[in-house]
Amino acid sequence: MHELSIVLSIVDAAEEQARKHEAKAVERIDLEIGNLAGVDEHALEFAWQVGVKNTMLEKANIEIHKVKGWAQCADCESEFEVKDLFDPCPICGEHLIKIMQGREMKIQSITLLN
Numbered sequence: 422m423h424e425l426s427i428v429l430s431i432v433d434a435a436e437e438q439a440r441k442h443e444a445k446a447v448e449r450i451d452l453e454i455g456n457l458a459g460v461d462e463h464a465l466e467f468a469w470q471v472g473v474k475n476t477m478l479e480k481a482n483i484e485i486h487k488v489k490g491w492a493q494c495a496d497c498e499s500e501f502e503v504k505d506l507f508d509p510c511p512i513c514g515e516h517l518i519k520i521m522q523g524r525e526m527k528i529q530s531i532t533l534l535n
């Protein structure tokens with residue numbers, strides 16, 4: 422499952438931070454997930470419960486910040502919100518669009534418990 426591997430890499434990164442700062446546990450983790458990142462939020466929450474077992478993140482609160490998909494048309498250069506990677510330009514109908522944001526999937530911040 423794609424989402425579980427995401428969770429495990431988050432756990433790895435957060436535990437590394439926790440060890441570096443000699444923290445007891447991770448209290449909270451803020452994630453930034455683009456609407457175009459291809460991450461299913463429900464699957465992620467389910468994978469989270471499985472992936473954090475017996476880790477320093479077991480009791481951590483997870484906060485997800487969604488990032489809007491935003492693109493620019495390669496033809497008329499207008500910028501617009503996209504909900505899908507294959508959305509055409511709403512102005513001229515061109516399918517060649519450049520994704521500006523919305524594909525990110527990253528840790529925004531980690532709150533440690535000392």
Ligand SMILES: [Zn+2]
Nearest residue numbers: 494497510513
């Ligand atoms: Zn256009």
